[in-house]
Amino acid sequence: MMLEARQIGVIRGGKVLLDNVSLTLLPGHVTALLGPNGAGKSTLLKVLTGDVTPTYGAVYLDGRPLEGWSLVDRARRRAVVPQESSLAFPFTAFEVVLLGRAPHVALRETPRDVAIAQQAMARTRVDHLAARAYPSLSGGERQRVQFSRALAQIWEALPDGSARWLLLDEPTASLDLAHQYKAMAVVRQLAKEGVGVVVVVHDLNLAAYVADEIVLLDRGRITAEGRPEDVLTAERIRAVFGLDVIVTPHPHHGRPCVVPLYANGE
Amino acid sequence: MAAVNILATRPQALRLPGHWLIGGLAGALCGIVLLAVGIGAVAITPAQSLSILAELIGLDVGVPFTEQQQAVLLTIRLPRVLFGALVGAGLAMAGAAMQGVFRNPLADPGIIGVSSGAALAAVLCIRTNGWLFGKAGGMLAVYQLPIAAFLGGSLVAFIVYRLARREGTLSVGLLLLAGIALAMLAEALRGALIFAATDDQLRSVTFWSLGSLGAASWVNLSMVAALVLPAMMWLGRLARPLDALLLGEAEARHLGFDVTTVTRLAMLAATLIVGATVAFAGIIGFIGLVAPHLIRLAAGPSHRTLLPGAALLGACLVVLADLLARTVVSPAEMPLGVVTASLGAPCFLWLLLQERGFRS
Numbered sequence: 001m002m003l004e005a006r007q008i009g010v011i012r013g014g015k016v017l018l019d020n021v022s023l024t025l026l027p028g029h030v031t032a033l034l035g036p037n038g039a040g041k042s043t044l045l046k047v048l049t050g051d052v053t054p055t056y057g058a059v060y061l062d063g064r065p066l067e068g069w070s071l072v073d074r075a076r077r078r079a080v081v082p083q084e085s086s087l088a089f090p091f092t093a094f095e096v097v098l099l100g101r102a103p104h105v106a107l108r109e110t111p112r113d114v115a116i117a118q119q120a121m122a123r124t125r126v127d128h129l130a131a132r133a134y135p136s137l138s139g140g141e142r143q144r145v146q147f148s149r150a151l152a153q154i155w156e157a158l159p160d161g162s163a164r165w166l167l168l169d170e171p172t173a174s175l176d177l178a179h180q181y182k183a184m185a186v187v188r189q190l191a192k193e194g195v196g197v198v199v200v201v202h203d204l205n206l207a208a209y210v211a212d213e214i215v216l217l218d219r220g221r222i223t224a225e226g227r228p229e230d231v232l233t234a235e236r237i238r239a240v241f242g243l244d245v246i247v248t249p250h251p252h253h254g255r256p257c258v259v260p261l262y263a264n265g266e
Numbered sequence: 267m268a269a270v271n272i273l274a275t276r277p278q279a280l281r282l283p284g285h286w287l288i289g290g291l292a293g294a295l296c297g298i299v300l301l302a303v304g305i306g307a308v309a310i311t312p313a314q315s316l317s318i319l320a321e322l323i324g325l326d327v328g329v330p331f332t333e334q335q336q337a338v339l340l341t342i343r344l345p346r347v348l349f350g351a352l353v354g355a356g357l358a359m360a361g362a363a364m365q366g367v368f369r370n371p372l373a374d375p376g377i378i379g380v381s382s383g384a385a386l387a388a389v390l391c392i393r394t395n396g397w398l399f400g401k402a403g404g405m406l407a408v409y410q411l412p413i414a415a416f417l418g419g420s421l422v423a424f425i426v427y428r429l430a431r432r433e434g435t436l437s438v439g440l441l442l443l444a445g446i447a448l449a450m451l452a453e454a455l456r457g458a459l460i461f462a463a464t465d466d467q468l469r470s471v472t473f474w475s476l477g478s479l480g481a482a483s484w485v486n487l488s489m490v491a492a493l494v495l496p497a498m499m500w501l502g503r504l505a506r507p508l509d510a511l512l513l514g515e516a517e518a519r520h521l522g523f524d525v526t527t528v529t530r531l532a533m534l535a536a537t538l539i540v541g542a543t544v545a546f547a548g549i550i551g552f553i554g555l556v557a558p559h560l561i562r563l564a565a566g567p568s569h570r571t572l573l574p575g576a577a578l579l580g581a582c583l584v585v586l587a588d589l590l591a592r593t594v595v596s597p598a599e600m601p602l603g604v605v606t607a608s609l610g611a612p613c614f615l616w617l618l619l620q621e622r623g624f625r626s
Contacts, residue, residue: 051516075522082517088369089512089567102510103522108570153521 001027001062001163003196008047008057010040010220017043018054019220027163027196030187032207034231035217036241041200042083044217045169048198049080062162075103077158078165079150083173085142087134093145094130097121100152120152121145123186139174147171147183154195166190168199172206184210204258208232208250216240232256282564284571291578298582299351302589303343307597310335310343346482349490350588351581353479353543354553356494358580360536361554362561362572363501366508367532368442371562375554378441378533379422380540382449385475385549386456387418392470393459411474412486412545419541422448427533436526438515441533476601477550479588486546493542497535498577504532505569512567550603552610553580563617583610 003025010018018040025031025048033041046052048059050066059066066074079100087096097120101113121127126144129137137145147168154164166187172180180203187210191197201207207214208228216224216231218240224231234247237258244261251257304310310318310331317329318336360375368377376382391414426448430441460471507528510518515525543550561575587605594600 049516049520051519070522071519071524072522075520078520080516080520082514085514085517087512088371089562091512091567095566095568096513099510099513099521102506105506 002060003048003163003165003198004060005044005048006057006060008044008054008059010043010047010052011055016220018047020057021217021220021222022057023215023222023225025165025196025198027165028191028194029212030191030197030199030210031213031215032211033198033200033215033217034202034204034207038219039217039240040220041217042169045167045198045200049078049167050074072103075153077154077162078167079153081143081147081150081166081168081171083169084139085146090133090135092130093126093132093134093137093141094118094121096134096145097126097149097152100149103153116155117152120148120155123151124148125182140176140179143171143174144179144183147186151186151190157194164195166195166197168197170200170202172201172203180206181209204232204237208255208257209253229256232258281566284565284568284575287561287565287571287575288578291575291582295351295578295582295585298585299347302347302350302585303339305589305593306338306343308335308338310339315339341484345484345487346479346588347585349482349487349547350479350585352487352491352494353547353550354557354580354582354584355577356498356539356543356580357550357554357584358557358576359498359501359573360539361580362558362569362576363504363508363532364536364554365558366511366569366572367529368438369512369514371559372555375536375540376449376544376549378445378536379426379448379452380419380537381544381549382452382456383422384415384419384541384544386422386452386459387414388474388545388548389456389459389463389471390414390418392467392474393463412481412489415545416541419544420537422452423533423537423541427530436529438529441529473601474548475603477548477603477606478591478599478601479547479584480599481546490542490546493538497538500531500535502573504528504535505573508532508569508573509567548603550584550606552606552614553583556610556614557583559614560617 005021005023008018008021009016021040021044023044033044035041043052047054050059061069061074061078094117098109098113098117100120101109101117105113118127118130121130124144124147126141126148129141129145134142134145150166150168154166158164168187172183175183184206187197187199191212199210201210211228213225214228214231215222216236223240224236229249232247234245237243237245237247246259246261247256248259249256300312300315303315304312313329314331314335317327318331318339320327321336357375361373364375364377365371365373367373388411391411426441426444427436429444430437432440460468463471507518507523510521510523511525511528513521518525518528557580558572558576561572561579565571565575583606584602587609588602590609591600591602591605
C-alpha cells in the first residue's frame with residue numbers, strides 16, 4: 001500500500017516545473033513538501049491529486065496508475081484540502097463539511113454521515129461555525145472548515161483495509177499560530193491512525209514539528225529528502241532559500257528549530 | 267466574485283426547511299392554476315373547474331356548469347395554463363442548473379447561446395416566409411418556426427460546447443466566453459435581418475421575441491412536454507454533483523464527481539428545455555434568473571431543494587404573469603416577456619437591497 005510518483009516531469013509552456021521527480025509515500029507517515037516559491041511543491045501535490053497530468057512519468061496508487069482508479073474510488077480513500085476555496089453561494093459551514101461524505105453516499109446522506117460531519121467539525125474545532133454561511137467566514141475559518149470537510153471524507157477506515165490519504169496544499173496559510181499547530185496536531189493524530197499525509201508548508205519549524213519525512217524541492221528537483229533533522233541543516237537552507245539561519249534542537253521535543261539570521265545581501 | 271457575494275452573504279443562515287418549501291409551493295401552484303383557468307371572458311369558479319375535471323374521469327360532483335364553460339376550460343384555458351406552468355418550470359430549473367455549472371448566481375438559462383441562436387433562426391424563418399420548410403408542406407410547414415428555432419438554439423449551444431472542449435475536458439470559463447461571443451454574433455445577424463424586414467415581418471419578430479403563450483394547445487403542449495419533462499428529470503438527478511461543483515471544479519473531482527460529464531449533461535438538458543420553450547413561447551426573460559435566486563434566499567443553495575423549488579416557483583410565476591398579460595388589456599394581450607420583466611425587475615432589486623441590509 002503506497003502512493004508513488006515515478007519519474008514525474010511537468011513542462012508547461014516550455015518551462016520545466018518538475019524534472020524527473022520520484023517519491024514514495026507510506027501510510028501512517030506525514031511527508032512535508034518544502035521549498036522556495038516556484039520550486040514545484042504545489043505542482044507536485046497537484047500531480048499526486050491527479051489535477052495536473054504530468055508530461056512524463058506517472059502516479060501509482062497501491063501499484064495501479066492513478067488513471068486506472070475511478071474518481072469515486074479515489075475520493076473514498078483520498079481527500080484533498082485546497083489552498084483556498086471561495087464559494088459564491090451561501091452554503092452553511094456544516095453543509096460544506098457534509099459534502100465531504102459525497103463519495104460514500106448512495107442516494108442521500110444517512111444520520112451516520114451527519115454524525116461524522118459533526119465529529120469532523122468538532123475535531124478541527126469549527127463546530128461553533130456550523131450554522132454560519134460559508135461566504136461570511138474569515139479566511140482562516142474557511143480553511144479550517146475545508147480541513148474538516150476533508151476529514152469527513154476519509155473519516156472511516158475502508159472496508160477492504162486499503163490505505164487512506166490526506167493531501168494538503170498550504171493548509172495553514174491563513175491560520176494564526178495556535179490554529180496552525182492545532183491543525184498539525186490533528187494531522188499527526190491522523191497519521192497515527194494510519195492515514196498517509198502529504199502537506200505543502202512554508203514554515204520550516206511547522207514542517208519539522210509535523211513531518212516524519214521532509215522532501216525539499218528546488219527549481220523542480222528534489223534536492224534532499226529524509227528525516228527533518230537530516231534535511232534541515234543550516235548549509236542546505238542557505239543554499240536553497242538563500243537565507244542564513246541557525247538550526248538548533250528544539251528545547252522541548254528535540255526536532256530541529258530554525259531561527260533566521262538575516263537575508264543574504266543585507 | 268466580490269460583487270456576486272452581495273447576493274450570497276448573510277452572517278447566519280436563516281432557512282426554511284426544504285420539504286416545507288416544496289410542499290407550500292406545490293399547494294400554491296395548484297391554487298394559482300385553479301384561479302388562472304377560471305379568469306377570462308368566460309368566468310369559471312374553482313368549484314366548477316374541479317367539477318369539469320372530475321367529469322372527465324366519470325365523477326359527478328354536483329356543481330353545475332355550462333357546455334361553454336366546459337369547452338373554454340378544456341380546449342383553451344387548461345392547455346394554456348399547463349403550458350405556462352411547464353415553460354416556467356423548465357426555464358427556472360435550467361436557470362438553476364446553469365447557475366450551478368457556472369458557479370454564478372447571475373447566469374441565465376440562455377447563457378450558452380440557446381436563446382440567441384433560436385431567435386436568429388426564428389427571424390430567419392419569418393424573413394424567408396417559411397422558405398426553409400414551406401415546400402415540404404404538411405406538419406413541417408405548420409411547425410417551421412418552432413423547428414427552426416429549436417434547431418438554431420441547439421446548433422449555437424453545440425458550437426459553444428465544441429469551442430470550450432479541449433482534450434476531453436470542458437473549460438467552464440471558455441464556455442461562458444464562447445457563449446457570450448456567439449450570442450453577440452447571433453444578435454448582430456438577427457439585427458441585420460430585422461433591418462431589412464418588411465413591417466409585417468417586423469411585427470411578427472417583435473411579438474415572438476417578447477414571448478407569448480398564445481401558441482398553447484394540447485398538441486403543442488405535448489410536444490414541448492416530451493422534450494422538457496425528461497430533461498427536467500435528468501437535471502433533478504444532477505443535484506448532488508451540482509452541489510459539489512459549487513465548491514470548485516477540482517474540489518468536485520476530488521469528491522468523486524466527473525465534472526466534465528456533469529457539465530455536459532446539464533448543458534444538454536438546459537439546451538433541450540430552453541430550445542423547446544423558446545421555440546413555442548418565444549423569449550421569456552427573467553424567470554430563469556429570478557426563480558432560483560428566490561429559492562436560494564428562502565432555503566439555501568442545495569440543489570436538492572433548489573431544483574424542484576425553482577421549477578415550482580417558475581411555474582407559479584409564469585402562470586400568474588400570463589394571467590396578467592391576457593387580462594390587463596383584455597381583449598388584447600400584453601407580451602408575456604414585458605410582464606415578467608416589468609414585475610420581476612423591481613421585486614428582484616428590492617430583494618437585493620434587503621439582502622444588503624442584512625450585511626451592514
